[in-house]
Amino acid sequence: MKSSSFFFFLFFFLLLLSLSPPSSSIAEAKTHLLKWEIKYAFKSPDCFTKLVITINGLSPGPTITATQGDTIVVVVTNLLETENTAIHWHGIRQIGTPWSDGTGGVTQCPIQPGDTFVYKFVVDRPGTYMYHAHYGMQRSAGLHGMIRVMVPQETKEPFDYDYDRSIVVNDWWHKSAQEQAAGLAALNFGWVGEPQSLLINGRGKFINCSLAGANSNVCNISNPECSPAVITMIPGKIYRLRIISVSSLSAFNLELEGHNMTIVEADGSYVNPVAVKNLNIYSGESYSVLIKADQDPSRNYWVALNVVSRKPGTPTGTAILNYFSNHPSKSPPTRPPIGPSWNDVLYRFNQSLAIRSHPNYIEPPPRTSDRVIIFLNTQNKINGYVKWAVNNVSFTLPDTPYLIALKEKLTHVFSQKPAPETYDYKSYDIGIVQPNPNATTSNSLYKLDYGSTVDIILQNANTLNVNNSETHPWHLHGHDFWVVGYGLGKFDPESDPKRYNLVDPIKKNTVPLHPYGWTALRFRADNPGVWAFHCHVEAHFFMGMGVVFETGVEKVGRLPESILGCGKSKKHTSYP
Template identity: 35%
Template sequence: MASLGGSMFVSTFLFVFVGLMSSSSEAAIKKYQFDIQVTNVSRLCHAKPIVTVNGRFPGPTIYVREGDRVLINVTNHVLYNMSIHWHGLKQFRNGWVDGPAYITQCPIQTGSSYTYDFNVTGQRGTLWWHAHILWLRATVYGAIVIMPKPGTPFPFPQPAREFEILLGEWWNNDVEEIENQGNKMGLPPNMSDAHSINGKPGPLFPCSEKHTFAMEVEQGKTYLLRIINAALNDELFFAIAGHSLTVVEVDAVYTKPFTTPAILIAPGQTTNVLVQANQVAGRYFMATKAFMDAPIPVDNKTATAILQYKGIPNTVLPVLPQLPASNDTRFALSYNKKLRSLNSAQYPANVPLKVDRNLFYTIGLGQNSCPTCLNGTQLVASLNNVSFVMPQTALLQAHYFNIKGVFRTDFPDRPPTPFNFTGAPLTANLATSTGTRVSKIAFNSTVELVLQDTNLLSVESHPFHLHGYNFFVVGTGVGNFDPAKDPAKYNLVDPIERNTVGVPTGGWTAIRFRADNPGVWFMHCHLEVHTGWGLKTAFVVENGPGQDQSVLPPPKDLPTC
């Protein structure tokens, strides 16, 4: 099995290397084979079988150029159903390849294959891919590196080399069993046993001598780190001892560069940073740990990797970085405030200035009756007091073929009952409703969505991801959103553009986007525990009048339910 994965890696690397070396300005076709298979992996003195792509953990990196066509054939050899999401790729008119199970496709069943065939249009930078069914993305994930078109330089100093840094979580026990146990009890599943950097927890954990990622650098050179938070449930700090990080891109969108001692990155987000190897030659720890500024338990252990100057022996002990405190709200708010779009002539920030549709969604946790659960109740999560129920037929198929009874388009534009959203903790059961309810959005209309955290059970920071789109984060604040005063403070000039945004603990975030991509597009909290509890919905964006403004026909090999 290992040799098979190795040979696939070599052939894929050679194919991609040749593709990248091509000087032709014509778009290339990049092909990948993803074999979903079970592989035995050992971490923290525990060995267990995990679901992988091509026997690798993390999975292979997809290397493409802007403008390329990509064909990824996924063959499922495991007992779980599978689907893969290409996180951050807009998939214009082509939601059939977006990947979330039962939203845009039925999953790939055991023994079956599906080819994700898509174009990379108008995007360049770091994105990632992951399983989008159950909790399988705990081990089924990898990076997507989109290089600019040939002859197009980065809008920042050319690095000597690039490294992908994937931050993740590790459980000693079977992740699906842990999730199922939590659901049966009506409680949060057990937290992870370690964080990881490129699948490795680092030397602060037992049995990790072999399981430490190391990155060699040369004095005086500049390096680009493509950092991805693939963790299931934790926002993470990341820093390198003795070295500053210059942020130049988030979610495959160039930013105004700024230098920081550490970054904050939520699940689903990517951040590109430049690092100058300008310190005394030695060994320095890269480190990551959770950020949590609410009274909710998280895995607070620190994963480490090593930045090592060339010629320095492994016997030199690395230095640990000073990460922000786990509950450092001030750092989190200050860091996110520094993120601004580059907004250059070549990479403008086309912020919608006029809004056609105003939406206001409250984020709530609650408890519904569950006679078989431990306390007779089950934790649920909701938007506007609606906890989303996954359908049995994929929503996009139901929309495209006009299949009745799969979903309703009456998701409320605002909460049914206004209240003091972020006041004293509210434990009263607001009778959260359940249903497969979505919002219908007119083609090419402009949308403003305010996401408001609430103190239902507890406030908490929530990273929200919108499929099929980037959006502009025009405003954010702590406390209750004030529609009379807060819009005057919006940044409509160079707000950060991204696909996943953190709603601050006990606060709100306002985003804007133009609904120019027809189809059915999932929007959900990227904390997997909350997604499972129903903190999700979808937008049905109607077709436009033009020939190239409607959903493409489905591919012939689209999986059936």
């Protein structure tokens, strides 16, 4: 470990020199040493007691708070009895540290029970991010939390606020991640169904609590663990709410009753402020919104979380917007907002269009791209198993992580068959169930020329069910992309690129693909490594909805030994 420590030190020192914008902050850049124990515990987030994967006893895990340029060192000890794990730092590009991306099967071997693994990376940009398990379906078991990266004290942000608060939203099932995964993987496909509850900051309320079990050990509505989350506001003050969705499945609409909000940040980029009544947020997205405590201070208001895009089978998730000095648990005299109609695609589509870069922070995209890849998003069957696929290829993870395989030149680890660049867009009817939904599986990857500009067009289509197309929030590891266009219907490679927004597109790491629509992204493949790009719906990625990009892997430094130890790297011995 001695030599790798030195390497880390040297590397991060150089990185800090090159990245930290104001030179004065170099001296202040801190290293945050976090010690995390990953362990199962019985928790009652929605009053129903079940096994949850916790970090130091918590789910959501502890919020990581740091300042731009700081180094985060997370010493993760896996105290699960039989399960491995891996943690992804979602939105952190891991420039120079691709082995710290935490993507099981892509950038590292998983952390075995009893083992301690060290993640070390620089948070080079301010903004709101998240972390979560990226192994099996462990994210849905509760292993997730928020990352808040502050600007250095002397740096001004393009908006003002008095206080800064966090909102973590997700959906919650009473079945275990193992049960969910086993159902999805079975020939006799078993779907866990809509979530039992929606959680705000890890708290919700299961409405059928009294039916759930014979005794109050199983579900107890008075358990303090499931008392509603409270956001207290001082009248007249302005609050920045940092919101992340670690949702497994659901697309959400978040409404703060009686308060408009102004979207000012998306995935770490400053947004040209947009005032909205409510916010659509998709799994893997993060936003900052400003709200002013300018309503009747004698009462409390609802924070309301509603499912959109799927027909809701779950009651509104609620928290309390508490005007000081009302009692935090004082129920608002009103009913919680029910949000927009769940199937109002246009409403969500238009909000997506409205998220553009703040004029003072525009980073103009390249005018042209070097390569265009079109990804048709479909639900398929493979040998009778239900799968998701892009271009009729359902993704599978190799046993040996790509980063290791490529750097250490291990062969026969993944398919060398080229992955498809497009689909037959001239004849394909996105509005109907595919006449032949059969697909193939593959673990081949897309090799992107280092430094090249790549356009990705995500094309949605009908699922295996008539008149059904789902929302897919796609997340790119290791890079942000410019969101250059959204459309409804089928993307036309001739005409649609002419309408791309190359003026003020927002840079994000996660973007929705709306039902029957398309989303166009542009990014520069300038971060050496191997990077997953996938639908952030946990079940969809689990069932094959993703791809892997490799770029400039020859520029990646010597891999830490600690990421080795599975598949062909189990016996790999290049580190004497």
